[in-house]
Amino acid sequence: MATTLLTNIGQLTTVDASSRVVENAAVLIENEQIAWIGCASDAPQAATVTDLSGKAVLPGxxxxxxxxxxxxxxxxxxxxxxxxxxxxxxxxxxxxxxxxxxxxxxxxxxxxxxxxxxxxxxxxxxxxxxxxxxxxxxxxxxxxxxxxxxxxxxxxxxxxxxxxxxxxxxxxxxxxxxxxxxxxxxxxxxxxxxxxxxxxxxxxxxxxxxxxxxxxxxxxxxxxxxxxxxxxxxxxxxxxxxxxxxxxxxxxxxxxxxxxxxxxxxxxxxxxxxxxxxxxxxxxxxxxxxxxxxxxxxxxxxxxxxxxxxxxxxxxxxxxxxxxxxxxxxxxxxxxxxxxxxxxxxxxGVQDQVGSIEVGKRADLHVLDAPVAAHLAYRPGMNLTHSVYRAGQLVR
Structure with missing residues:
Protein backbone atom coordinates (compact mmCIF):
# COMPACT_ATOMS: atom_id res chain seq x y z
CA MET A 1 0.00 0.00 0.00
CA ALA A 2 1.46 3.35 -1.09
CA THR A 3 1.64 5.80 1.81
CA THR A 4 2.76 9.44 1.84
CA LEU A 5 3.07 11.63 4.91
CA LEU A 6 2.84 15.38 4.48
CA THR A 7 4.38 16.80 7.62
CA ASN A 8 5.52 20.08 9.16
CA ILE A 9 2.34 21.77 7.95
CA GLY A 10 2.23 25.24 9.51
CA GLN A 11 -1.58 25.47 9.47
CA LEU A 12 -4.03 22.81 8.28
CA THR A 13 -7.56 24.02 7.47
CA THR A 14 -9.76 20.93 7.35
CA VAL A 15 -13.21 22.44 6.53
CA ASP A 16 -14.75 19.47 8.31
CA ALA A 17 -17.95 19.76 10.35
CA SER A 18 -16.03 21.15 13.33
CA SER A 19 -14.06 23.61 11.15
CA ARG A 20 -10.76 22.51 12.64
CA VAL A 21 -7.58 24.49 12.13
CA VAL A 22 -4.60 22.36 13.21
CA GLU A 23 -1.22 23.95 13.85
CA ASN A 24 2.01 22.01 13.28
CA ALA A 25 0.01 19.33 11.51
CA ALA A 26 0.50 16.29 9.33
CA VAL A 27 -1.67 14.33 6.88
CA LEU A 28 -1.20 10.69 5.90
CA ILE A 29 -2.27 9.65 2.39
CA GLU A 30 -2.86 6.01 1.55
CA ASN A 31 -3.27 5.45 -2.16
CA GLU A 32 -5.90 8.05 -3.15
CA GLN A 33 -7.41 8.73 0.25
CA ILE A 34 -6.74 10.59 3.47
CA ALA A 35 -5.91 8.01 6.14
CA TRP A 36 -4.89 10.11 9.14
CA ILE A 37 -4.87 13.76 10.29
CA GLY A 38 -3.27 15.19 13.39
CA CYS A 39 -0.29 16.85 15.02
CA ALA A 40 3.01 16.25 13.28
CA SER A 41 4.55 14.94 16.50
CA ASP A 42 2.00 12.09 16.56
CA ALA A 43 2.24 11.15 12.88
CA PRO A 44 2.48 7.49 11.86
CA GLN A 45 5.21 6.04 9.67
CA ALA A 46 4.94 6.25 5.89
CA ALA A 47 6.85 5.03 2.87
CA THR A 48 7.34 8.60 1.64
CA VAL A 49 7.68 11.68 3.85
CA THR A 50 7.36 15.23 2.49
CA ASP A 51 8.35 18.11 4.73
CA LEU A 52 6.24 21.18 3.88
CA SER A 53 8.42 23.54 5.89
CA GLY A 54 5.60 25.31 7.69
CA LYS A 55 3.36 25.91 4.69
CA ALA A 56 -0.43 26.12 5.02
CA VAL A 57 -2.65 23.36 3.60
CA LEU A 58 -6.34 23.42 2.80
CA PRO A 59 -8.67 21.26 0.67
CA GLY A 60 -8.41 21.51 -3.09
CA GLY A 349 -23.56 16.43 -4.74
CA VAL A 350 -20.00 15.16 -4.17
CA GLN A 351 -19.52 16.38 -0.60
CA ASP A 352 -18.94 12.81 0.60
CA GLN A 353 -15.95 12.51 -1.72
CA VAL A 354 -14.20 15.89 -1.76
CA GLY A 355 -14.36 19.41 -0.34
CA SER A 356 -12.83 18.84 3.08
CA ILE A 357 -9.84 17.13 4.63
CA GLU A 358 -11.32 14.15 6.44
CA VAL A 359 -10.30 10.53 6.85
CA GLY A 360 -11.78 8.45 4.04
CA LYS A 361 -12.17 11.31 1.58
CA ARG A 362 -10.15 11.69 -1.59
CA ALA A 363 -6.76 13.24 -0.90
CA ASP A 364 -7.24 16.56 -2.69
CA LEU A 365 -4.93 19.09 -1.05
CA HIS A 366 -3.87 22.66 -1.84
CA VAL A 367 -0.50 23.67 -0.40
CA LEU A 368 0.04 27.42 -0.11
CA ASP A 369 3.36 29.20 -0.33
CA ALA A 370 2.41 30.94 2.91
CA PRO A 371 2.34 30.02 6.61
CA VAL A 372 -1.40 30.66 7.09
CA ALA A 373 -4.45 30.60 4.83
CA ALA A 374 -5.18 34.26 5.59
CA HIS A 375 -2.56 35.18 2.99
CA LEU A 376 -5.16 34.35 0.31
CA ALA A 377 -6.90 37.64 1.11
CA TYR A 378 -4.02 39.40 2.86
CA ARG A 379 -1.94 39.22 -0.34
CA PRO A 380 -4.57 39.43 -3.08
CA GLY A 381 -3.50 38.74 -6.63
CA MET A 382 -0.34 36.88 -5.65
CA ASN A 383 0.33 33.36 -6.90
CA LEU A 384 0.22 31.54 -3.58
CA THR A 385 -0.21 27.97 -4.84
CA HIS A 386 2.93 26.02 -3.95
CA SER A 387 1.78 22.50 -4.80
CA VAL A 388 -1.38 20.52 -5.44
CA TYR A 389 -2.32 16.93 -4.65
CA ARG A 390 -5.25 15.36 -6.50
CA ALA A 391 -6.38 11.87 -5.46
CA GLY A 392 -3.14 11.55 -3.54
CA GLN A 393 -0.90 12.37 -6.50
CA LEU A 394 1.32 15.42 -6.69
CA VAL A 395 0.11 17.23 -9.82
CA ARG A 396 1.96 20.49 -9.33
Whole structure:
Protein backbone atom coordinates (compact mmCIF):
# COMPACT_ATOMS: atom_id res chain seq x y z
CA MET A 1 0.00 0.00 0.00
CA ALA A 2 1.46 3.35 -1.09
CA THR A 3 1.64 5.80 1.81
CA THR A 4 2.76 9.44 1.84
CA LEU A 5 3.07 11.63 4.91
CA LEU A 6 2.84 15.38 4.48
CA THR A 7 4.38 16.80 7.62
CA ASN A 8 5.52 20.08 9.16
CA ILE A 9 2.34 21.77 7.95
CA GLY A 10 2.23 25.24 9.51
CA GLN A 11 -1.58 25.47 9.47
CA LEU A 12 -4.03 22.81 8.28
CA THR A 13 -7.56 24.02 7.47
CA THR A 14 -9.76 20.93 7.35
CA VAL A 15 -13.21 22.44 6.53
CA ASP A 16 -14.75 19.47 8.31
CA ALA A 17 -17.95 19.76 10.35
CA SER A 18 -16.03 21.15 13.33
CA SER A 19 -14.06 23.61 11.15
CA ARG A 20 -10.76 22.51 12.64
CA VAL A 21 -7.58 24.49 12.13
CA VAL A 22 -4.60 22.36 13.21
CA GLU A 23 -1.22 23.95 13.85
CA ASN A 24 2.01 22.01 13.28
CA ALA A 25 0.01 19.33 11.51
CA ALA A 26 0.50 16.29 9.33
CA VAL A 27 -1.67 14.33 6.88
CA LEU A 28 -1.20 10.69 5.90
CA ILE A 29 -2.27 9.65 2.39
CA GLU A 30 -2.86 6.01 1.55
CA ASN A 31 -3.27 5.45 -2.16
CA GLU A 32 -5.90 8.05 -3.15
CA GLN A 33 -7.41 8.73 0.25
CA ILE A 34 -6.74 10.59 3.47
CA ALA A 35 -5.91 8.01 6.14
CA TRP A 36 -4.89 10.11 9.14
CA ILE A 37 -4.87 13.76 10.29
CA GLY A 38 -3.27 15.19 13.39
CA CYS A 39 -0.29 16.85 15.02
CA ALA A 40 3.01 16.25 13.28
CA SER A 41 4.55 14.94 16.50
CA ASP A 42 2.00 12.09 16.56
CA ALA A 43 2.24 11.15 12.88
CA PRO A 44 2.48 7.49 11.86
CA GLN A 45 5.21 6.04 9.67
CA ALA A 46 4.94 6.25 5.89
CA ALA A 47 6.85 5.03 2.87
CA THR A 48 7.34 8.60 1.64
CA VAL A 49 7.68 11.68 3.85
CA THR A 50 7.36 15.23 2.49
CA ASP A 51 8.35 18.11 4.73
CA LEU A 52 6.24 21.18 3.88
CA SER A 53 8.42 23.54 5.89
CA GLY A 54 5.60 25.31 7.69
CA LYS A 55 3.36 25.91 4.69
CA ALA A 56 -0.43 26.12 5.02
CA VAL A 57 -2.65 23.36 3.60
CA LEU A 58 -6.34 23.42 2.80
CA PRO A 59 -8.67 21.26 0.67
CA GLY A 60 -8.41 21.51 -3.09
CA UNK A 61 -10.84 24.04 -4.53
CA UNK A 62 -14.13 22.68 -5.85
CA UNK A 63 -15.18 24.92 -8.73
CA UNK A 64 -18.87 24.20 -9.19
CA UNK A 65 -19.62 26.53 -12.12
CA UNK A 66 -17.58 26.99 -15.29
CA UNK A 67 -17.93 27.08 -19.08
CA UNK A 68 -14.66 25.70 -20.46
CA UNK A 69 -15.90 24.30 -23.78
CA UNK A 70 -15.47 27.22 -26.14
CA UNK A 71 -13.41 28.71 -28.92
CA UNK A 72 -12.31 32.30 -29.51
CA UNK A 73 -12.64 35.10 -27.02
CA UNK A 74 -14.75 38.22 -26.49
CA UNK A 75 -12.13 40.77 -25.56
CA UNK A 76 -13.81 43.43 -27.71
CA UNK A 77 -17.05 42.92 -25.81
CA UNK A 78 -15.19 43.26 -22.53
CA UNK A 79 -13.57 46.52 -23.63
CA UNK A 80 -16.95 47.88 -24.71
CA UNK A 81 -18.48 46.91 -21.39
CA UNK A 82 -15.71 48.64 -19.48
CA UNK A 83 -16.45 51.72 -21.59
CA UNK A 84 -20.04 51.74 -20.40
CA UNK A 85 -22.06 49.30 -22.47
CA UNK A 86 -24.28 47.01 -20.40
CA UNK A 87 -24.02 43.24 -20.38
CA UNK A 88 -26.67 41.20 -22.22
CA UNK A 89 -26.88 37.46 -22.76
CA UNK A 90 -26.73 37.78 -26.55
CA UNK A 91 -22.92 37.77 -26.70
CA UNK A 92 -23.07 34.00 -26.22
CA UNK A 93 -23.84 33.71 -29.95
CA UNK A 94 -20.36 35.06 -30.79
CA UNK A 95 -18.75 32.23 -28.85
CA UNK A 96 -21.11 29.67 -30.36
CA UNK A 97 -19.96 30.59 -33.87
CA UNK A 98 -16.27 30.47 -32.94
CA UNK A 99 -16.63 27.11 -31.21
CA UNK A 100 -18.35 25.44 -34.15
CA UNK A 101 -15.33 26.24 -36.33
CA UNK A 102 -12.96 24.14 -34.19
CA UNK A 103 -12.08 20.54 -34.85
CA UNK A 104 -12.50 17.95 -32.10
CA UNK A 105 -8.74 17.96 -31.54
CA UNK A 106 -8.53 21.74 -31.33
CA UNK A 107 -11.44 22.00 -28.92
CA UNK A 108 -10.17 19.14 -26.79
CA UNK A 109 -6.76 20.75 -26.48
CA UNK A 110 -8.27 24.08 -25.47
CA UNK A 111 -10.47 22.55 -22.78
CA UNK A 112 -7.65 20.35 -21.46
CA UNK A 113 -5.35 23.38 -21.24
CA UNK A 114 -7.97 25.38 -19.33
CA UNK A 115 -8.59 22.49 -16.96
CA UNK A 116 -4.86 22.19 -16.32
CA UNK A 117 -4.58 25.92 -15.63
CA UNK A 118 -7.24 25.60 -12.94
CA UNK A 119 -5.58 22.52 -11.47
CA UNK A 120 -2.28 24.37 -11.15
CA UNK A 121 -4.06 27.01 -9.06
CA UNK A 122 -5.50 24.45 -6.66
CA UNK A 123 -8.80 23.39 -8.27
CA UNK A 124 -8.92 19.63 -7.84
CA UNK A 125 -12.59 19.11 -8.74
CA UNK A 126 -14.17 21.09 -11.55
CA UNK A 127 -17.60 21.30 -13.11
CA UNK A 128 -18.15 22.60 -16.61
CA UNK A 129 -21.11 22.99 -18.95
CA UNK A 130 -22.06 22.55 -22.54
CA UNK A 131 -24.03 25.48 -23.95
CA UNK A 132 -21.90 26.92 -26.72
CA UNK A 133 -23.27 24.40 -29.20
CA UNK A 134 -26.98 25.24 -29.23
CA UNK A 135 -27.71 22.67 -31.93
CA UNK A 136 -28.05 18.91 -31.72
CA UNK A 137 -24.74 17.78 -33.22
CA UNK A 138 -22.66 20.39 -31.39
CA UNK A 139 -24.23 19.81 -27.99
CA UNK A 140 -23.61 16.07 -28.39
CA UNK A 141 -20.01 16.75 -29.42
CA UNK A 142 -19.42 19.01 -26.44
CA UNK A 143 -21.01 16.53 -24.02
CA UNK A 144 -18.83 13.68 -25.28
CA UNK A 145 -15.71 15.82 -25.15
CA UNK A 146 -16.44 17.34 -21.76
CA UNK A 147 -17.16 13.98 -20.18
CA UNK A 148 -13.53 12.99 -20.69
CA UNK A 149 -11.99 16.19 -19.37
CA UNK A 150 -13.82 17.41 -16.26
CA UNK A 151 -15.12 15.89 -13.03
CA UNK A 152 -18.75 17.03 -13.30
CA UNK A 153 -20.49 17.77 -16.61
CA UNK A 154 -23.65 19.84 -16.93
CA UNK A 155 -25.92 20.08 -19.99
CA UNK A 156 -26.77 23.72 -20.73
CA UNK A 157 -28.52 23.46 -24.06
CA UNK A 158 -30.85 26.09 -22.59
CA UNK A 159 -28.13 28.75 -22.58
CA UNK A 160 -29.58 31.00 -25.27
CA UNK A 161 -32.19 30.70 -28.01
CA UNK A 162 -30.23 30.58 -31.29
CA UNK A 163 -30.72 33.44 -33.73
CA UNK A 164 -33.68 33.06 -36.05
CA UNK A 165 -35.13 30.25 -33.91
CA UNK A 166 -38.52 30.08 -32.27
CA UNK A 167 -37.99 30.13 -28.50
CA UNK A 168 -40.70 27.60 -27.69
CA UNK A 169 -39.65 25.23 -30.45
CA UNK A 170 -36.04 25.41 -29.34
CA UNK A 171 -37.07 24.79 -25.73
CA UNK A 172 -38.93 21.67 -26.88
CA UNK A 173 -35.78 20.50 -28.67
CA UNK A 174 -33.62 21.04 -25.57
CA UNK A 175 -36.08 19.32 -23.23
CA UNK A 176 -36.72 16.50 -25.68
CA UNK A 177 -34.39 15.13 -28.33
CA UNK A 178 -31.30 17.06 -27.24
CA UNK A 179 -31.54 16.00 -23.60
CA UNK A 180 -32.20 12.43 -24.67
CA UNK A 181 -29.07 12.47 -26.85
CA UNK A 182 -26.69 13.75 -24.16
CA UNK A 183 -28.23 12.11 -21.08
CA UNK A 184 -25.68 9.30 -20.84
CA UNK A 185 -22.80 11.78 -20.66
CA UNK A 186 -24.05 14.34 -18.14
CA UNK A 187 -24.43 14.78 -14.38
CA UNK A 188 -26.74 17.84 -14.34
CA UNK A 189 -29.15 19.85 -16.45
CA UNK A 190 -28.98 23.65 -16.24
CA UNK A 191 -31.08 26.50 -17.66
CA UNK A 192 -30.37 30.22 -18.04
CA UNK A 193 -33.59 31.63 -16.58
CA UNK A 194 -33.08 35.30 -17.36
CA UNK A 195 -34.32 38.10 -19.55
CA UNK A 196 -32.85 37.64 -23.01
CA UNK A 197 -32.57 33.89 -22.43
CA UNK A 198 -35.38 31.59 -21.14
CA UNK A 199 -38.52 32.75 -19.36
CA UNK A 200 -40.18 31.05 -16.42
CA UNK A 201 -42.44 28.77 -18.46
CA UNK A 202 -39.64 27.67 -20.78
CA UNK A 203 -37.25 27.13 -17.87
CA UNK A 204 -39.87 25.06 -16.10
CA UNK A 205 -40.17 22.77 -19.13
CA UNK A 206 -36.44 22.13 -19.16
CA UNK A 207 -36.32 21.45 -15.42
CA UNK A 208 -39.36 19.18 -15.62
CA UNK A 209 -37.73 17.16 -18.40
CA UNK A 210 -34.62 16.69 -16.26
CA UNK A 211 -36.75 15.65 -13.30
CA UNK A 212 -38.59 13.09 -15.44
CA UNK A 213 -35.24 11.52 -16.37
CA UNK A 214 -34.00 11.62 -12.74
CA UNK A 215 -31.15 13.96 -13.66
CA UNK A 216 -30.43 16.59 -10.99
CA UNK A 217 -30.62 20.22 -12.01
CA UNK A 218 -29.08 23.65 -11.61
CA UNK A 219 -30.39 27.11 -12.51
CA UNK A 220 -28.67 30.26 -13.75
CA UNK A 221 -30.89 32.77 -12.00
CA UNK A 222 -31.36 36.31 -10.72
CA UNK A 223 -28.22 37.62 -12.42
CA UNK A 224 -29.49 40.64 -14.34
CA UNK A 225 -32.52 41.47 -12.24
CA UNK A 226 -35.24 40.05 -10.05
CA UNK A 227 -36.84 36.96 -11.54
CA UNK A 228 -38.16 33.43 -11.00
CA UNK A 229 -34.81 31.60 -10.98
CA UNK A 230 -34.59 31.02 -7.23
CA UNK A 231 -38.25 30.01 -7.02
CA UNK A 232 -37.84 27.42 -9.78
CA UNK A 233 -34.59 26.06 -8.34
CA UNK A 234 -36.20 25.43 -4.96
CA UNK A 235 -39.38 24.03 -6.53
CA UNK A 236 -37.40 21.48 -8.55
CA UNK A 237 -34.98 20.70 -5.70
CA UNK A 238 -32.08 21.91 -7.81
CA UNK A 239 -28.65 21.45 -6.27
CA UNK A 240 -27.86 25.11 -6.80
CA UNK A 241 -29.04 28.42 -8.17
CA UNK A 242 -26.12 30.41 -9.53
CA UNK A 243 -25.42 34.16 -9.79
CA UNK A 244 -28.14 35.33 -7.29
CA UNK A 245 -27.25 39.02 -7.62
CA UNK A 246 -30.81 40.29 -7.25
CA UNK A 247 -32.81 38.69 -4.45
CA UNK A 248 -36.10 39.58 -2.78
CA UNK A 249 -37.24 38.55 0.68
CA UNK A 250 -39.23 35.70 -0.84
CA UNK A 251 -36.04 34.33 -2.44
CA UNK A 252 -34.22 34.32 0.90
CA UNK A 253 -37.20 32.60 2.51
CA UNK A 254 -37.43 29.96 -0.22
CA UNK A 255 -33.72 29.13 -0.08
CA UNK A 256 -33.64 29.05 3.73
CA UNK A 257 -36.75 26.86 3.76
CA UNK A 258 -35.10 24.33 1.46
CA UNK A 259 -32.51 23.73 4.22
CA UNK A 260 -34.97 23.52 7.12
CA UNK A 261 -34.12 19.88 7.88
CA UNK A 262 -30.36 20.29 7.47
CA UNK A 263 -28.11 20.27 10.52
CA UNK A 264 -25.10 22.28 9.43
CA UNK A 265 -22.91 21.33 12.38
CA UNK A 266 -23.19 17.63 11.55
CA UNK A 267 -23.99 18.04 7.84
CA UNK A 268 -26.89 15.67 7.97
CA UNK A 269 -30.52 15.90 6.96
CA UNK A 270 -32.40 16.80 3.82
CA UNK A 271 -30.23 18.97 1.57
CA UNK A 272 -31.55 22.11 -0.06
CA UNK A 273 -30.48 24.48 -2.83
CA UNK A 274 -27.03 26.06 -2.59
CA UNK A 275 -26.71 29.72 -3.61
CA UNK A 276 -23.63 29.96 -5.82
CA UNK A 277 -21.91 33.35 -5.97
CA UNK A 278 -19.65 34.25 -8.91
CA UNK A 279 -17.69 37.34 -7.83
CA UNK A 280 -15.30 37.47 -10.80
CA UNK A 281 -18.31 37.61 -13.11
CA UNK A 282 -19.93 40.31 -11.00
CA UNK A 283 -16.85 42.48 -11.30
CA UNK A 284 -16.56 41.94 -15.05
CA UNK A 285 -20.22 42.72 -15.73
CA UNK A 286 -20.33 45.51 -13.15
CA UNK A 287 -23.32 43.92 -11.47
CA UNK A 288 -23.74 44.33 -7.70
CA UNK A 289 -21.86 41.58 -5.91
CA UNK A 290 -24.10 38.73 -4.83
CA UNK A 291 -25.27 39.16 -1.21
CA UNK A 292 -23.13 36.37 0.22
CA UNK A 293 -23.07 37.82 3.74
CA UNK A 294 -26.87 38.12 3.85
CA UNK A 295 -27.33 34.61 2.46
CA UNK A 296 -25.08 33.07 5.11
CA UNK A 297 -26.78 35.08 7.85
CA UNK A 298 -30.10 33.64 6.67
CA UNK A 299 -28.76 30.11 7.12
CA UNK A 300 -28.28 29.45 3.41
CA UNK A 301 -25.09 27.67 2.30
CA UNK A 302 -23.24 29.55 -0.41
CA UNK A 303 -20.64 28.31 -2.87
CA UNK A 304 -18.00 30.36 -4.61
CA UNK A 305 -17.12 29.45 -8.19
CA UNK A 306 -15.10 30.94 -11.04
CA UNK A 307 -17.74 30.97 -13.81
CA UNK A 308 -14.77 30.74 -16.18
CA UNK A 309 -16.13 31.72 -19.60
CA UNK A 310 -15.04 33.94 -22.49
CA UNK A 311 -17.65 36.64 -22.10
CA UNK A 312 -18.03 37.62 -18.48
CA UNK A 313 -15.41 35.87 -16.34
CA UNK A 314 -12.35 34.71 -18.24
CA UNK A 315 -10.54 33.34 -15.19
CA UNK A 316 -10.45 30.01 -13.39
CA UNK A 317 -8.55 31.43 -10.42
CA UNK A 318 -10.45 30.37 -7.31
CA UNK A 319 -7.87 32.14 -5.15
CA UNK A 320 -9.18 35.38 -6.67
CA UNK A 321 -12.79 34.41 -5.93
CA UNK A 322 -11.92 33.72 -2.29
CA UNK A 323 -9.99 36.98 -1.88
CA UNK A 324 -12.84 38.97 -3.44
CA UNK A 325 -15.40 37.31 -1.17
CA UNK A 326 -13.39 38.34 1.88
CA UNK A 327 -12.45 41.83 0.76
CA UNK A 328 -15.71 42.90 -0.92
CA UNK A 329 -18.51 40.50 0.08
CA UNK A 330 -17.84 40.64 3.85
CA UNK A 331 -17.22 36.93 4.29
CA UNK A 332 -14.75 35.77 6.89
CA UNK A 333 -11.77 33.86 5.58
CA UNK A 334 -13.14 30.61 7.00
CA UNK A 335 -16.52 31.19 5.34
CA UNK A 336 -14.91 31.96 1.97
CA UNK A 337 -12.71 28.85 2.08
CA UNK A 338 -15.69 26.66 2.98
CA UNK A 339 -17.72 28.22 0.15
CA UNK A 340 -14.94 27.39 -2.33
CA UNK A 341 -14.45 23.83 -1.08
CA UNK A 342 -17.13 21.97 0.88
CA UNK A 343 -20.09 24.06 -0.30
CA UNK A 344 -18.90 23.78 -3.90
CA UNK A 345 -18.91 20.02 -3.43
CA UNK A 346 -22.37 20.27 -1.85
CA UNK A 347 -23.59 22.15 -4.93
CA UNK A 348 -22.40 19.21 -7.04
CA GLY A 349 -23.56 16.43 -4.74
CA VAL A 350 -20.00 15.16 -4.17
CA GLN A 351 -19.52 16.38 -0.60
CA ASP A 352 -18.94 12.81 0.60
CA GLN A 353 -15.95 12.51 -1.72
CA VAL A 354 -14.20 15.89 -1.76
CA GLY A 355 -14.36 19.41 -0.34
CA SER A 356 -12.83 18.84 3.08
CA ILE A 357 -9.84 17.13 4.63
CA GLU A 358 -11.32 14.15 6.44
CA VAL A 359 -10.30 10.53 6.85
CA GLY A 360 -11.78 8.45 4.04
CA LYS A 361 -12.17 11.31 1.58
CA ARG A 362 -10.15 11.69 -1.59
CA ALA A 363 -6.76 13.24 -0.90
CA ASP A 364 -7.24 16.56 -2.69
CA LEU A 365 -4.93 19.09 -1.05
CA HIS A 366 -3.87 22.66 -1.84
CA VAL A 367 -0.50 23.67 -0.40
CA LEU A 368 0.04 27.42 -0.11
CA ASP A 369 3.36 29.20 -0.33
CA ALA A 370 2.41 30.94 2.91
CA PRO A 371 2.34 30.02 6.61
CA VAL A 372 -1.40 30.66 7.09
CA ALA A 373 -4.45 30.60 4.83
CA ALA A 374 -5.18 34.26 5.59
CA HIS A 375 -2.56 35.18 2.99
CA LEU A 376 -5.16 34.35 0.31
CA ALA A 377 -6.90 37.64 1.11
CA TYR A 378 -4.02 39.40 2.86
CA ARG A 379 -1.94 39.22 -0.34
CA PRO A 380 -4.57 39.43 -3.08
CA GLY A 381 -3.50 38.74 -6.63
CA MET A 382 -0.34 36.88 -5.65
CA ASN A 383 0.33 33.36 -6.90
CA LEU A 384 0.22 31.54 -3.58
CA THR A 385 -0.21 27.97 -4.84
CA HIS A 386 2.93 26.02 -3.95
CA SER A 387 1.78 22.50 -4.80
CA VAL A 388 -1.38 20.52 -5.44
CA TYR A 389 -2.32 16.93 -4.65
CA ARG A 390 -5.25 15.36 -6.50
CA ALA A 391 -6.38 11.87 -5.46
CA GLY A 392 -3.14 11.55 -3.54
CA GLN A 393 -0.90 12.37 -6.50
CA LEU A 394 1.32 15.42 -6.69
CA VAL A 395 0.11 17.23 -9.82
CA ARG A 396 1.96 20.49 -9.33
Missing amino acids: WVDSHSHLIFGGDRAEEFVARMAGESYAAGGIAVTTAATRNLSNEQLTNLVATRRHEALRMGTTWMETKTGYGLEMAEEIRHAQLGRRLVDTLTFLGAHLVPANSNADEYTDLVAGQMLEAVAEHIDFVDVFCERGAFNEEQSRRVLHAAQQKNIPSKVHGNQLGHGPGVKLAVEFHSHSVDHVNYLENSDFQALAGSWSNWESTSRTGKRGTVATCLPACDLSTRQPLAPGRELLDAGIPIALASNCNPGTSYTSNMNFAVATAVLQMNLTLAEAIEAATYSGALAL
